[in-house]
Amino acid sequence: MGSISIREHIRWGSDPSSEPTSTLVLTSPGRRFVDVRVLRRVSSPSTSSRQAPTGSQHPSHENFGILPGDQLDWAFAGTSSSGTVTRPDGNQGSHSVFLHWVDNRSREPENVRDEGDMFPQRNGVTLETGRMVNPATGVETDYEELWRDEEPESTSVGGVACVVFQIQDDSSGKRGQFVRLGRYAQGVLRSGDTFTAERWTWDQGQFKWRRLAKVGDGEAPSLGHLLVEHDSPYKVGEQVETPSGIWTTIEVSG
Incomplete structure (x- = not known):
């Protein structure tokens, strides 16, 4: 859970x-x-x-x-x-x-x-x-x-309770992990000497994700692109292309 x-x-x-x-x-x-x-x-x-x-x-x-x-x-x-x-x-x-x-x-x-x-x-x-x-x-x-x-609460969007994304390119010093669990999402990303952390929450009234904090490089691409809903279900091994790089879905639970 x-x-x-x-x-x-x-x-x-x-x-x-x-x-x-x-x-x-x-x-x-x-x-x-x-x-x-x-x-x-x-x-x-x-x-x-x-x-x-x-x-x-x-x-x-x-x-x-x-x-x-x-x-x-x-x-x-x-x-x-x-x-x-x-x-x-x-x-x-x-x-x-x-x-x-x-x-x-x-x-x-x-x-x-x-x-x-x-x-x-x-x-x-x-x-x-x-x-x-x-x-x-x-x-x-x-x-x-x-x-x-x-207790994690469902967003009633996407039919998923938890999804984890990861990005890794050690040749460029890039590592990141992003967890969406219930009505919260958080991610961290290191790219060389640059480090960014973000926190998001689900706004039930607006029916969308809302960013609560972005700490680090304010000009870095938002990790919120990982929260964009898509038509097909999340699948382990699936790659997601975002402005911050190509992330891999490493865990999914409904």
Whole structure:
């Protein structure tokens, strides 16, 4: 079925918990994911393209528009896997490992270490704990993240619940992954030194996809061309030609 995960907070060490980003993770039934974390703070109030989000703090209401790359906290895509873990107190959870295939912070994403222990909480959220480098200090630090999952909802368009696209041309340094799951879609694309991340949501009232954020190269072709509906059903292995390149459909679920 896939999962839609919204982060509620992050805490480093003994620091107070906070949520400086709008973080949304889309994971397909085949465990392919796109994780996009857009900074909520305003870098330059005088620049209209860096306006703060409007509406509630739910990702579907945060309209960031087009933002420069320094407003992207972290964006990456790849695959994930999970196994059972038990705390000393007997509380059971899962240990998740996230293998990065494209990452805005690294030109060698396969070397990024990203894993954590997930423990369900009584109020329906999930507490993730682990240890990784704090980007603010450059020091490996204990962390916790609180996640809330939403059930994917159908758009009633195209008869598909989830579709995943991928693009790869290592000779030109191009890699990208795009996940459409329910009423959300996110994609990341690296092309050499250029990195772009986008987030979209389905607008039921307008009956169309609406872009919530484009972070990185504002002049880069939109990834939204992957959301254009076509008459025939999506098929694994099918290629989709867009201004950003030729993408391959690698997963489809109804």
